[in-house]
Amino acid sequence: MLLIEPDAVAKIDSACITSGIPGFALMNVAGRAVSAAALRDYPGALRYVVLVGPGNNGGDGYVAAKALIEAGATVALFRLFDGQPTTDDAKRAAAECACPVQKLEEYVPMKGDVVIDAVFGAGLTRGLPASLIACIDKVQSAGLPVIAVDIASGVCGRTGRILAGALHADLTVTFMAPKIGQMLLPGRIHSGRLEVIDIGTPLRLLERFASSTGINHPAVWQIYSGPRAADTHKYSHGALTVFSGGASQSGAARLAAAAALRAGAGLVTIAAPTEAMAVNANHMTAIMLREVDDQNDLAQLLEDKRLQTFILGPGFGVGDKARDFALALATRRLVLDADAITSFRDRPEDLFDAFALGETRLILTPHDGEFSRLFPDLAANQALSKVERAQHAARRAHAVVILKGADTVIADPAGRATININAPPSLATAGSGDVLAGLCGAFLAQNYPAFAAACAAVWHHGDAAQRAGAGLTAERLINFIET
Numbered sequence: 001m002l003l004i005e006p007d008a009v010a011k012i013d014s015a016c017i018t019s020g021i022p023g024f025a026l027m028n029v030a031g032r033a034v035s036a037a038a039l040r041d042y043p044g045a046l047r048y049v050v051l052v053g054p055g056n057n058g059g060d061g062y063v064a065a066k067a068l069i070e071a072g073a074t075v076a077l078f079r080l081f082d083g084q085p086t087t088d089d090a091k092r093a094a095a096e097c098a099c100p101v102q103k104l105e106e107y108v109p110m111k112g113d114v115v116i117d118a119v120f121g122a123g124l125t126r127g128l129p130a131s132l133i134a135c136i137d138k139v140q141s142a143g144l145p146v147i148a149v150d151i152a153s154g155v156c157g158r159t160g161r162i163l164a165g166a167l168h169a170d171l172t173v174t175f176m177a178p179k180i181g182q183m184l185l186p187g188r189i190h191s192g193r194l195e196v197i198d199i200g201t202p203l204r205l206l207e208r209f210a211s212s213t214g215i216n217h218p219a220v221w222q223i224y225s226g227p228r229a230a231d232t233h234k235y236s237h238g239a240l241t242v243f244s245g246g247a248s249q250s251g252a253a254r255l256a257a258a259a260a261l262r263a264g265a266g267l268v269t270i271a272a273p274t275e276a277m278a279v280n281a282n283h284m285t286a287i288m289l290r291e292v293d294d295q296n297d298l299a300q301l302l303e304d305k306r307l308q309t310f311i312l313g314p315g316f317g318v319g320d321k322a323r324d325f326a327l328a329l330a331t332r333r334l335v336l337d338a339d340a341i342t343s344f345r346d347r348p349e350d351l352f353d354a355f356a357l358g359e360t361r362l363i364l365t366p367h368d369g370e371f372s373r374l375f376p377d378l379a380a381n382q383a384l385s386k387v388e389r390a391q392h393a394a395r396r397a398h399a400v401v402i403l404k405g406a407d408t409v410i411a412d413p414a415g416r417a418t419i420n421i422n423a424p425p426s427l428a429t430a431g432s433g434d435v436l437a438g439l440c441g442a443f444l445a446q447n448y449p450a451f452a453a454a455c456a457a458v459w460h461h462g463d464a465a466q467r468a469g470a471g472l473t474a475e476r477l478i479n480f481i482e483t
Protein backbone atom coordinates (compact mmCIF):
# COMPACT_ATOMS: atom_id res chain seq x y z
CA MET A 1 0.00 0.00 0.00
CA LEU A 2 1.25 3.48 -0.88
CA LEU A 3 2.61 5.82 1.76
CA ILE A 4 3.52 9.47 1.39
CA GLU A 5 6.12 11.62 3.04
CA PRO A 6 5.19 15.12 4.19
CA ASP A 7 7.44 16.72 1.54
CA ALA A 8 5.41 15.05 -1.17
CA VAL A 9 2.14 16.65 -0.03
CA ALA A 10 3.12 20.10 -1.29
CA LYS A 11 4.42 18.61 -4.56
CA ILE A 12 1.17 16.74 -5.15
CA ASP A 13 -0.71 19.90 -4.26
CA SER A 14 1.10 22.00 -6.86
CA ALA A 15 0.88 19.25 -9.50
CA CYS A 16 -2.88 19.17 -8.88
CA ILE A 17 -3.10 22.91 -9.41
CA THR A 18 -1.11 22.56 -12.66
CA SER A 19 -3.58 19.85 -13.72
CA GLY A 20 -6.46 22.25 -13.17
CA ILE A 21 -7.57 21.02 -9.75
CA PRO A 22 -7.50 24.03 -7.41
CA GLY A 23 -6.15 23.59 -3.88
CA PHE A 24 -9.32 25.06 -2.44
CA ALA A 25 -11.38 22.30 -4.06
CA LEU A 26 -9.21 19.69 -2.35
CA MET A 27 -9.51 21.54 0.95
CA ASN A 28 -13.27 21.55 0.63
CA VAL A 29 -13.44 17.79 0.09
CA ALA A 30 -11.00 17.22 2.95
CA GLY A 31 -12.82 19.46 5.44
CA ARG A 32 -16.23 18.02 4.54
CA ALA A 33 -14.92 14.48 4.99
CA VAL A 34 -13.83 15.43 8.51
CA SER A 35 -17.25 16.83 9.27
CA ALA A 36 -18.94 13.67 7.91
CA ALA A 37 -16.69 11.44 10.00
CA ALA A 38 -17.45 13.49 13.13
CA LEU A 39 -21.20 13.28 12.60
CA ARG A 40 -21.00 9.56 11.83
CA ASP A 41 -18.78 8.57 14.77
CA TYR A 42 -20.04 11.04 17.37
CA PRO A 43 -23.68 11.77 16.55
CA GLY A 44 -24.40 12.45 20.22
CA ALA A 45 -21.81 15.22 20.61
CA LEU A 46 -23.18 18.24 22.45
CA ARG A 47 -20.56 20.47 20.81
CA TYR A 48 -17.87 20.05 18.18
CA VAL A 49 -14.80 22.01 19.22
CA VAL A 50 -12.59 22.82 16.25
CA LEU A 51 -8.99 23.86 17.02
CA VAL A 52 -7.38 25.61 14.06
CA GLY A 53 -3.81 26.56 13.16
CA PRO A 54 -2.34 29.01 10.62
CA GLY A 55 -1.80 26.76 7.58
CA ASN A 56 -3.88 24.57 5.33
CA ASN A 57 -4.54 22.10 8.12
CA GLY A 58 -6.36 24.95 9.84
CA GLY A 59 -8.05 25.62 6.47
CA ASP A 60 -9.52 22.13 6.56
CA GLY A 61 -10.73 22.89 10.08
CA TYR A 62 -12.65 26.00 8.95
CA VAL A 63 -14.30 23.97 6.17
CA ALA A 64 -15.23 21.22 8.66
CA ALA A 65 -16.67 23.79 11.10
CA LYS A 66 -18.75 25.34 8.33
CA ALA A 67 -20.08 21.93 7.21
CA LEU A 68 -20.94 20.95 10.80
CA ILE A 69 -22.88 24.19 11.30
CA GLU A 70 -24.74 23.56 8.04
CA ALA A 71 -25.65 20.12 9.39
CA GLY A 72 -27.23 21.80 12.42
CA ALA A 73 -24.51 20.95 14.96
CA THR A 74 -23.23 23.24 17.71
CA VAL A 75 -19.69 24.31 16.90
CA ALA A 76 -17.03 26.34 18.74
CA LEU A 77 -13.87 27.43 16.97
CA PHE A 78 -10.60 28.13 18.80
CA ARG A 79 -7.58 29.53 17.01
CA LEU A 80 -3.96 29.26 18.01
CA PHE A 81 -2.79 32.68 19.22
CA ASP A 82 -0.96 34.36 16.31
CA GLY A 83 -2.60 31.76 14.12
CA GLN A 84 -4.33 33.94 11.55
CA PRO A 85 -4.58 32.04 8.28
CA THR A 86 -1.39 32.38 6.25
CA THR A 87 -2.24 30.59 2.99
CA ASP A 88 -4.71 31.83 0.36
CA ASP A 89 -6.84 28.70 0.67
CA ALA A 90 -6.94 28.87 4.47
CA LYS A 91 -7.82 32.60 4.33
CA ARG A 92 -10.70 31.82 2.00
CA ALA A 93 -11.90 28.91 4.15
CA ALA A 94 -11.78 31.16 7.24
CA ALA A 95 -13.66 33.94 5.47
CA GLU A 96 -16.41 31.53 4.39
CA CYS A 97 -16.84 30.11 7.89
CA ALA A 98 -19.39 32.05 9.91
CA CYS A 99 -18.37 30.60 13.27
CA PRO A 100 -17.02 33.16 15.79
CA VAL A 101 -13.31 32.68 16.50
CA GLN A 102 -11.97 32.49 20.04
CA LYS A 103 -8.43 32.21 21.36
CA LEU A 104 -7.11 28.73 22.11
CA GLU A 105 -6.32 29.79 25.70
CA GLU A 106 -9.99 30.48 26.27
CA TYR A 107 -11.11 26.93 25.64
CA VAL A 108 -12.69 25.29 28.70
CA PRO A 109 -13.48 21.61 28.07
CA MET A 110 -17.08 20.57 28.71
CA LYS A 111 -18.65 17.14 28.99
CA GLY A 112 -20.09 16.26 25.58
CA ASP A 113 -17.37 18.05 23.60
CA VAL A 114 -15.80 16.30 20.63
CA VAL A 115 -12.48 17.92 19.71
CA ILE A 116 -11.40 18.31 16.09
CA ASP A 117 -7.66 18.94 15.85
CA ALA A 118 -6.89 21.06 12.78
CA VAL A 119 -3.89 22.89 14.21
CA PHE A 120 -0.89 21.42 12.37
CA GLY A 121 -0.47 18.93 9.54
CA ALA A 122 2.18 16.37 8.75
CA GLY A 123 4.98 18.77 7.82
CA LEU A 124 5.60 20.05 11.34
CA THR A 125 9.30 20.61 11.95
CA ARG A 126 9.22 22.48 15.26
CA GLY A 127 7.87 21.61 18.67
CA LEU A 128 4.36 22.81 19.49
CA PRO A 129 3.87 26.25 21.05
CA ALA A 130 3.26 26.31 24.81
CA SER A 131 -0.35 27.48 24.45
CA LEU A 132 -1.16 24.40 22.37
CA ILE A 133 0.59 22.04 24.76
CA ALA A 134 -1.47 23.51 27.61
CA CYS A 135 -4.63 23.03 25.55
CA ILE A 136 -3.70 19.41 24.74
CA ASP A 137 -3.24 18.72 28.45
CA LYS A 138 -6.72 20.11 29.12
CA VAL A 139 -8.31 18.02 26.36
CA GLN A 140 -6.50 14.86 27.33
CA SER A 141 -7.15 15.13 31.06
CA ALA A 142 -10.84 15.76 30.38
CA GLY A 143 -10.83 12.47 28.42
CA LEU A 144 -12.60 14.02 25.45
CA PRO A 145 -12.76 12.21 22.09
CA VAL A 146 -10.37 13.68 19.52
CA ILE A 147 -10.54 13.57 15.74
CA ALA A 148 -7.28 14.61 14.10
CA VAL A 149 -7.34 16.27 10.71
CA ASP A 150 -4.66 14.66 8.52
CA ILE A 151 -2.39 13.86 11.48
CA ALA A 152 -2.46 14.45 15.23
CA SER A 153 -0.83 17.85 15.80
CA GLY A 154 2.68 17.39 17.16
CA VAL A 155 3.44 14.11 15.37
CA CYS A 156 6.17 14.31 12.74
CA GLY A 157 4.79 12.89 9.51
CA ARG A 158 8.21 11.66 8.39
CA THR A 159 9.46 9.95 11.54
CA GLY A 160 6.40 9.37 13.73
CA ARG A 161 8.26 11.17 16.52
CA ILE A 162 6.72 13.66 18.89
CA LEU A 163 8.67 16.90 18.69
CA ALA A 164 7.29 18.36 21.96
CA GLY A 165 3.85 17.18 22.98
CA ALA A 166 1.14 15.80 20.72
CA LEU A 167 -2.53 14.98 20.86
CA HIS A 168 -3.74 11.42 21.19
CA ALA A 169 -6.47 11.05 18.59
CA ASP A 170 -9.21 8.45 18.62
CA LEU A 171 -9.66 8.86 14.90
CA THR A 172 -7.43 10.42 12.27
CA VAL A 173 -8.96 11.44 8.97
CA THR A 174 -6.05 11.64 6.57
CA PHE A 175 -5.99 12.46 2.90
CA MET A 176 -4.67 10.78 -0.26
CA ALA A 177 -2.62 8.08 1.50
CA PRO A 178 -1.30 7.37 5.00
CA LYS A 179 1.83 9.24 6.04
CA ILE A 180 4.93 7.33 7.14
CA GLY A 181 4.74 8.92 10.61
CA GLN A 182 1.32 7.36 11.10
CA MET A 183 2.79 3.87 10.68
CA LEU A 184 5.87 4.28 12.87
CA LEU A 185 5.73 4.50 16.65
CA PRO A 186 4.75 6.54 18.57
CA GLY A 187 2.90 8.30 15.72
CA ARG A 188 0.82 5.19 15.07
CA ILE A 189 -0.46 5.19 18.64
CA HIS A 190 -1.26 8.92 18.51
CA SER A 191 -3.26 8.41 15.29
CA GLY A 192 -5.91 6.13 16.74
CA ARG A 193 -8.06 4.59 14.01
CA LEU A 194 -6.91 5.80 10.61
CA GLU A 195 -9.35 6.69 7.86
CA VAL A 196 -7.88 7.53 4.46
CA ILE A 197 -10.00 9.82 2.28
CA ASP A 198 -9.69 10.08 -1.48
CA ILE A 199 -10.00 13.83 -2.01
CA GLY A 200 -9.81 13.55 -5.79
CA THR A 201 -6.05 13.65 -6.23
CA PRO A 202 -5.30 11.81 -9.50
CA LEU A 203 -3.76 8.37 -8.87
CA ARG A 204 -0.96 9.07 -11.36
CA LEU A 205 0.19 12.00 -9.19
CA LEU A 206 -0.04 9.95 -6.04
CA GLU A 207 2.04 7.19 -7.62
CA ARG A 208 4.57 9.67 -8.99
CA PHE A 209 5.21 11.25 -5.60
CA ALA A 210 4.63 8.23 -3.35
CA SER A 211 7.42 7.15 -1.05
CA SER A 212 9.69 4.19 -1.88
CA THR A 213 8.52 2.96 1.52
CA GLY A 214 5.20 1.11 1.61
CA ILE A 215 3.13 -0.90 4.05
CA ASN A 216 4.21 -4.53 4.19
CA HIS A 217 1.65 -6.57 2.28
CA PRO A 218 1.43 -9.92 0.40
CA ALA A 219 1.60 -8.01 -2.90
CA VAL A 220 5.35 -7.65 -2.25
CA TRP A 221 6.05 -11.40 -2.51
CA GLN A 222 2.95 -12.71 -4.28
CA ILE A 223 4.75 -13.43 -7.53
CA TYR A 224 7.17 -15.77 -5.76
CA SER A 225 4.56 -17.78 -3.90
CA GLY A 226 2.14 -20.26 -5.39
CA PRO A 227 0.81 -23.78 -5.10
CA ARG A 228 3.30 -26.64 -5.30
CA ALA A 229 3.54 -28.42 -8.64
CA ALA A 230 2.42 -32.06 -8.60
CA ASP A 231 5.88 -33.35 -9.53
CA THR A 232 7.63 -31.34 -6.86
CA HIS A 233 10.52 -32.70 -4.81
CA LYS A 234 11.57 -31.72 -1.29
CA TYR A 235 14.84 -30.22 -2.55
CA SER A 236 12.93 -28.01 -4.97
CA HIS A 237 11.44 -26.29 -1.90
CA GLY A 238 14.81 -25.58 -0.53
CA ALA A 239 17.15 -27.18 1.92
CA LEU A 240 17.67 -25.07 5.01
CA THR A 241 20.33 -25.56 7.67
CA VAL A 242 19.97 -24.05 11.14
CA PHE A 243 22.99 -23.94 13.46
CA SER A 244 22.35 -24.98 17.04
CA GLY A 245 24.08 -23.64 20.12
CA GLY A 246 25.45 -25.83 22.91
CA ALA A 247 23.49 -28.41 24.91
CA SER A 248 21.75 -25.87 27.12
CA GLN A 249 21.04 -23.32 24.35
CA SER A 250 19.63 -25.54 21.63
CA GLY A 251 15.94 -24.60 21.93
CA ALA A 252 16.24 -21.43 19.86
CA ALA A 253 17.54 -23.31 16.81
CA ARG A 254 14.73 -25.86 17.14
CA LEU A 255 12.14 -23.08 17.21
CA ALA A 256 13.62 -21.60 14.04
CA ALA A 257 13.82 -25.00 12.35
CA ALA A 258 10.26 -25.99 13.25
CA ALA A 259 8.92 -22.64 12.02
CA ALA A 260 10.80 -23.06 8.74
CA LEU A 261 9.39 -26.53 8.12
CA ARG A 262 5.91 -25.28 8.87
CA ALA A 263 6.44 -22.37 6.43
CA GLY A 264 7.23 -24.72 3.59
CA ALA A 265 10.99 -25.28 3.53
CA GLY A 266 11.45 -28.68 1.85
CA LEU A 267 14.17 -30.08 4.07
CA VAL A 268 15.39 -28.65 7.37
CA THR A 269 18.57 -29.76 9.10
CA ILE A 270 19.94 -28.69 12.44
CA ALA A 271 23.71 -28.57 12.48
CA ALA A 272 24.71 -29.05 16.10
CA PRO A 273 27.93 -29.39 18.10
CA THR A 274 28.60 -32.85 19.57
CA GLU A 275 27.47 -31.78 23.03
CA ALA A 276 24.03 -30.77 21.69
CA MET A 277 23.41 -33.81 19.47
CA ALA A 278 21.57 -35.85 22.08
CA VAL A 279 19.29 -33.07 23.28
CA ASN A 280 18.39 -32.11 19.72
CA ALA A 281 17.79 -35.74 18.71
CA ASN A 282 15.46 -36.15 21.69
CA HIS A 283 13.28 -33.29 20.54
CA MET A 284 13.02 -33.76 16.81
CA THR A 285 11.35 -35.97 14.25
CA ALA A 286 10.90 -34.38 10.81
CA ILE A 287 13.94 -32.18 11.27
CA MET A 288 17.26 -33.80 10.41
CA LEU A 289 20.40 -33.57 12.49
CA ARG A 290 24.05 -33.27 11.57
CA GLU A 291 27.13 -32.90 13.72
CA VAL A 292 29.13 -29.75 13.07
CA ASP A 293 31.67 -28.70 15.66
CA ASP A 294 34.21 -26.58 13.91
CA GLN A 295 35.25 -24.94 10.64
CA ASN A 296 36.46 -28.25 9.19
CA ASP A 297 33.06 -29.85 9.75
CA LEU A 298 31.44 -26.80 8.25
CA ALA A 299 33.66 -26.95 5.16
CA GLN A 300 32.64 -30.59 4.68
CA LEU A 301 28.98 -29.68 5.05
CA LEU A 302 29.33 -26.97 2.44
CA GLU A 303 30.58 -29.47 -0.11
CA ASP A 304 26.93 -30.40 -0.54
CA LYS A 305 25.92 -27.73 -3.00
CA ARG A 306 22.22 -28.42 -2.44
CA LEU A 307 22.65 -26.64 0.88
CA GLN A 308 22.30 -23.02 -0.10
CA THR A 309 20.44 -21.46 2.82
CA PHE A 310 21.47 -21.11 6.46
CA ILE A 311 20.32 -19.55 9.73
CA LEU A 312 23.02 -18.61 12.20
CA GLY A 313 22.54 -16.91 15.54
CA PRO A 314 19.59 -18.14 17.62
CA GLY A 315 21.13 -19.49 20.84
CA PHE A 316 24.49 -19.86 19.11
CA GLY A 317 26.64 -17.87 21.53
CA VAL A 318 28.63 -14.72 20.92
CA GLY A 319 32.23 -14.99 19.77
CA ASP A 320 34.84 -16.05 17.23
CA LYS A 321 33.03 -19.21 16.23
CA ALA A 322 29.91 -17.31 15.16
CA ARG A 323 32.07 -14.82 13.22
CA ASP A 324 34.09 -17.54 11.50
CA PHE A 325 30.98 -19.50 10.55
CA ALA A 326 29.22 -16.43 9.12
CA LEU A 327 32.23 -15.54 6.98
CA ALA A 328 32.54 -19.15 5.77
CA LEU A 329 28.91 -18.94 4.65
CA ALA A 330 29.36 -15.73 2.68
CA THR A 331 28.76 -17.30 -0.72
CA ARG A 332 25.46 -18.83 0.43
CA ARG A 333 22.15 -17.30 1.51
CA LEU A 334 22.25 -16.48 5.19
CA VAL A 335 19.89 -15.26 7.89
CA LEU A 336 22.03 -13.73 10.62
CA ASP A 337 20.21 -13.26 13.90
CA ALA A 338 20.73 -12.64 17.61
CA ASP A 339 24.17 -13.74 18.95
CA ALA A 340 25.68 -13.92 15.48
CA ILE A 341 24.85 -10.24 14.90
CA THR A 342 26.35 -9.28 18.25
CA SER A 343 29.50 -11.26 17.39
CA PHE A 344 30.39 -8.63 14.77
CA ARG A 345 30.13 -5.75 17.24
CA ASP A 346 33.86 -4.92 17.02
CA ARG A 347 34.37 -5.66 13.33
CA PRO A 348 31.13 -5.05 11.44
CA GLU A 349 33.00 -4.27 8.19
CA ASP A 350 34.25 -7.88 8.03
CA LEU A 351 30.65 -8.97 7.69
CA PHE A 352 29.61 -6.20 5.32
CA ASP A 353 32.60 -6.78 3.00
CA ALA A 354 31.98 -10.52 2.84
CA PHE A 355 28.51 -10.02 1.37
CA ALA A 356 29.31 -6.96 -0.75
CA LEU A 357 29.40 -8.57 -4.19
CA GLY A 358 26.70 -10.35 -6.13
CA GLU A 359 22.99 -10.56 -5.39
CA THR A 360 21.72 -9.62 -1.94
CA ARG A 361 21.81 -12.87 0.05
CA LEU A 362 22.14 -11.76 3.67
CA ILE A 363 19.18 -11.01 5.93
CA LEU A 364 19.96 -9.33 9.25
CA THR A 365 17.24 -9.46 11.91
CA PRO A 366 18.30 -7.09 14.72
CA HIS A 367 16.11 -5.69 17.45
CA ASP A 368 17.11 -2.18 18.56
CA GLY A 369 19.85 -3.42 20.92
CA GLU A 370 21.50 -5.62 18.30
CA PHE A 371 21.14 -2.86 15.72
CA SER A 372 23.03 -0.41 17.91
CA ARG A 373 25.92 -2.88 18.25
CA LEU A 374 26.36 -3.18 14.50
CA PHE A 375 25.41 0.38 13.50
CA PRO A 376 26.12 2.57 16.57
CA ASP A 377 26.23 5.82 14.57
CA LEU A 378 22.88 5.20 12.89
CA ALA A 379 21.27 4.16 16.16
CA ALA A 380 22.46 7.38 17.82
CA ASN A 381 21.37 9.69 15.00
CA GLN A 382 18.14 11.24 16.27
CA ALA A 383 17.46 12.95 12.95
CA LEU A 384 16.82 9.62 11.23
CA SER A 385 13.48 7.86 11.22
CA LYS A 386 13.34 4.13 11.87
CA VAL A 387 12.85 3.64 8.12
CA GLU A 388 15.90 5.75 7.32
CA ARG A 389 18.01 3.91 9.89
CA ALA A 390 17.11 0.58 8.33
CA GLN A 391 17.72 1.91 4.80
CA HIS A 392 21.18 3.27 5.65
CA ALA A 393 22.06 0.03 7.43
CA ALA A 394 20.90 -2.11 4.50
CA ARG A 395 22.99 -0.09 2.07
CA ARG A 396 26.06 -0.29 4.29
CA ALA A 397 25.74 -4.00 5.04
CA HIS A 398 24.71 -5.06 1.51
CA ALA A 399 21.92 -6.89 3.27
CA VAL A 400 18.22 -6.85 3.81
CA VAL A 401 17.72 -5.45 7.30
CA ILE A 402 14.69 -6.35 9.40
CA LEU A 403 14.70 -3.78 12.18
CA LYS A 404 12.33 -5.43 14.64
CA GLY A 405 9.85 -4.03 17.13
CA ALA A 406 6.15 -3.22 17.20
CA ASP A 407 6.73 -1.23 13.99
CA THR A 408 9.18 -3.57 12.25
CA VAL A 409 10.84 -2.02 9.18
CA ILE A 410 12.29 -4.10 6.34
CA ALA A 411 14.79 -2.37 4.04
CA ASP A 412 17.03 -3.47 1.18
CA PRO A 413 20.29 -2.02 -0.18
CA ALA A 414 18.48 -0.42 -3.14
CA GLY A 415 16.47 1.84 -0.80
CA ARG A 416 13.18 -0.05 -0.86
CA ALA A 417 11.46 -0.37 2.49
CA THR A 418 8.23 -1.58 4.03
CA ILE A 419 6.70 -0.99 7.45
CA ASN A 420 4.91 -3.94 8.99
CA ILE A 421 1.61 -3.21 10.71
CA ASN A 422 -0.02 -6.59 11.39
CA ALA A 423 2.01 -7.67 14.43
CA PRO A 424 0.11 -7.83 17.75
CA PRO A 425 1.89 -7.04 21.04
CA SER A 426 1.53 -10.70 22.08
CA LEU A 427 4.64 -11.27 19.92
CA ALA A 428 6.73 -9.71 22.67
CA THR A 429 7.44 -13.17 24.10
CA ALA A 430 10.69 -15.10 24.46
CA GLY A 431 11.63 -17.01 21.34
CA SER A 432 9.35 -15.23 18.91
CA GLY A 433 12.44 -13.73 17.24
CA ASP A 434 13.74 -17.26 16.65
CA VAL A 435 10.49 -18.14 14.91
CA LEU A 436 10.91 -15.08 12.70
CA ALA A 437 14.44 -16.15 11.76
CA GLY A 438 13.02 -19.55 10.80
CA LEU A 439 10.40 -17.94 8.58
CA CYS A 440 13.07 -15.84 6.85
CA GLY A 441 15.12 -18.98 6.21
CA ALA A 442 12.08 -20.83 4.87
CA PHE A 443 11.28 -18.24 2.22
CA LEU A 444 14.92 -17.68 1.33
CA ALA A 445 15.32 -21.45 0.87
CA GLN A 446 12.28 -21.43 -1.42
CA ASN A 447 14.14 -19.01 -3.68
CA TYR A 448 12.34 -15.81 -2.80
CA PRO A 449 14.69 -12.85 -3.31
CA ALA A 450 15.96 -11.63 0.06
CA PHE A 451 13.69 -8.58 0.34
CA ALA A 452 10.57 -10.54 -0.58
CA ALA A 453 11.58 -13.35 1.80
CA ALA A 454 12.03 -10.90 4.67
CA CYS A 455 8.73 -9.12 3.99
CA ALA A 456 6.87 -12.45 3.75
CA ALA A 457 8.47 -13.69 6.96
CA VAL A 458 7.56 -10.61 9.00
CA TRP A 459 4.00 -10.56 7.68
CA HIS A 460 3.36 -14.29 8.30
CA HIS A 461 4.87 -13.90 11.80
CA GLY A 462 2.29 -11.20 12.60
CA ASP A 463 -0.48 -13.11 10.84
CA ALA A 464 0.23 -16.28 12.84
CA ALA A 465 0.29 -14.29 16.09
CA GLN A 466 -3.07 -12.70 15.28
CA ARG A 467 -4.64 -16.08 14.70
CA ALA A 468 -3.02 -17.58 17.80
CA GLY A 469 -4.65 -14.96 20.02
CA ALA A 470 -3.92 -14.46 23.70
CA GLY A 471 -1.47 -16.47 25.79
CA LEU A 472 1.07 -16.65 23.00
CA THR A 473 4.24 -18.68 23.38
CA ALA A 474 6.82 -19.19 20.64
CA GLU A 475 5.92 -22.91 20.40
CA ARG A 476 2.25 -22.10 19.97
CA LEU A 477 3.02 -19.42 17.39
CA ILE A 478 4.58 -22.02 15.08
CA ASN A 479 1.35 -24.02 14.95
CA PHE A 480 -0.52 -21.01 13.60
CA ILE A 481 1.82 -20.31 10.67
CA GLU A 482 -0.12 -20.66 7.43
CA THR A 483 1.60 -19.92 4.15
Ligand SMILES: NC(=O)C1=CN([C@@H]2O[C@H](COP(=O)(O)OP(=O)(O)OC[C@H]3O[C@@H](n4cnc5c(N)ncnc54)[C@H](O)[C@@H]3O)[C@@H](O)[C@H]2O)[C@@H](O)CC1
Pocket residue numbers: 009010012013026027028030053054055056057058059060086087119120121122123124125126127128129149150151175199
Ligand atom coordinates in the same frame (compact mmCIF):
# COMPACT_ATOMS: atom_id res chain seq x y z
N1 LIG B 1 -3.07 18.11 -1.40
C1 LIG B 1 -2.85 18.84 -0.33
O1 LIG B 1 -1.73 19.26 -0.19
C2 LIG B 1 -3.91 19.10 0.67
C3 LIG B 1 -3.57 19.49 1.97
N2 LIG B 1 -4.49 19.72 2.90
C4 LIG B 1 -4.15 20.13 4.24
O2 LIG B 1 -2.99 20.91 4.27
C5 LIG B 1 -2.19 20.52 5.36
C6 LIG B 1 -0.77 20.96 5.16
O3 LIG B 1 -0.81 22.36 5.16
P1 LIG B 1 0.45 23.26 5.48
O4 LIG B 1 1.58 22.82 4.65
O5 LIG B 1 -0.02 24.66 5.37
O6 LIG B 1 0.84 22.86 6.97
P2 LIG B 1 0.22 23.29 8.37
O7 LIG B 1 -1.23 23.48 8.29
O8 LIG B 1 0.75 22.33 9.36
O9 LIG B 1 0.83 24.71 8.67
C7 LIG B 1 2.16 24.98 8.58
C8 LIG B 1 2.35 26.43 9.06
O10 LIG B 1 2.49 26.43 10.46
C9 LIG B 1 3.72 27.03 10.82
N3 LIG B 1 4.27 26.23 11.89
C10 LIG B 1 4.81 24.99 11.76
N4 LIG B 1 5.21 24.55 12.97
C11 LIG B 1 4.90 25.52 13.86
C12 LIG B 1 5.06 25.63 15.26
N5 LIG B 1 5.60 24.66 15.98
N6 LIG B 1 4.63 26.76 15.86
C13 LIG B 1 4.06 27.73 15.14
N7 LIG B 1 3.89 27.68 13.81
C14 LIG B 1 4.32 26.59 13.18
C15 LIG B 1 4.58 26.99 9.60
O11 LIG B 1 5.50 28.02 9.60
C16 LIG B 1 3.56 27.12 8.50
O12 LIG B 1 3.23 28.46 8.31
C17 LIG B 1 -2.41 19.04 5.42
O13 LIG B 1 -2.03 18.50 6.67
C18 LIG B 1 -3.88 18.93 5.14
O14 LIG B 1 -4.61 19.07 6.34
C19 LIG B 1 -5.91 19.65 2.61
O15 LIG B 1 -6.37 20.96 2.52
C20 LIG B 1 -6.22 18.85 1.39
C21 LIG B 1 -5.30 19.04 0.24
Ligand SMILES: Nc1ncnc2c1ncn2[C@@H]1O[C@H](COP(=O)(O)OP(=O)(O)O)[C@@H](O)[C@H]1O
Pocket residue numbers: 367404405406407408423424425426427428429430431432433434435436461
Ligand atom coordinates in the same frame (compact mmCIF):
# COMPACT_ATOMS: atom_id res chain seq x y z
N1 LIG C 1 4.91 -4.80 21.01
C1 LIG C 1 5.11 -5.58 19.94
N2 LIG C 1 4.20 -5.61 18.95
C2 LIG C 1 4.39 -6.40 17.87
N3 LIG C 1 5.49 -7.17 17.68
C3 LIG C 1 6.44 -7.16 18.61
C4 LIG C 1 6.31 -6.36 19.78
N4 LIG C 1 7.44 -6.55 20.51
C5 LIG C 1 8.21 -7.43 19.86
N5 LIG C 1 7.62 -7.80 18.70
C6 LIG C 1 8.17 -8.74 17.71
O1 LIG C 1 8.52 -9.95 18.36
C7 LIG C 1 9.78 -10.44 17.92
C8 LIG C 1 10.75 -10.46 19.10
O2 LIG C 1 12.01 -10.82 18.66
P1 LIG C 1 13.30 -10.68 19.58
O3 LIG C 1 13.40 -9.28 20.10
O4 LIG C 1 14.44 -11.22 18.84
O5 LIG C 1 12.92 -11.59 20.83
P2 LIG C 1 13.42 -13.03 21.26
O6 LIG C 1 14.91 -12.97 21.26
O7 LIG C 1 12.85 -13.19 22.63
O8 LIG C 1 12.88 -14.01 20.30
C9 LIG C 1 10.20 -9.51 16.79
O9 LIG C 1 9.77 -10.02 15.56
C10 LIG C 1 9.47 -8.21 17.10
O10 LIG C 1 9.23 -7.46 15.95
Ligand SMILES: [K+]
Pocket residue numbers: 057117118119120121148149150151152153
Ligand atom coordinates in the same frame (compact mmCIF):
# COMPACT_ATOMS: atom_id res chain seq x y z
K1 LIG D 1 -3.93 18.08 12.83
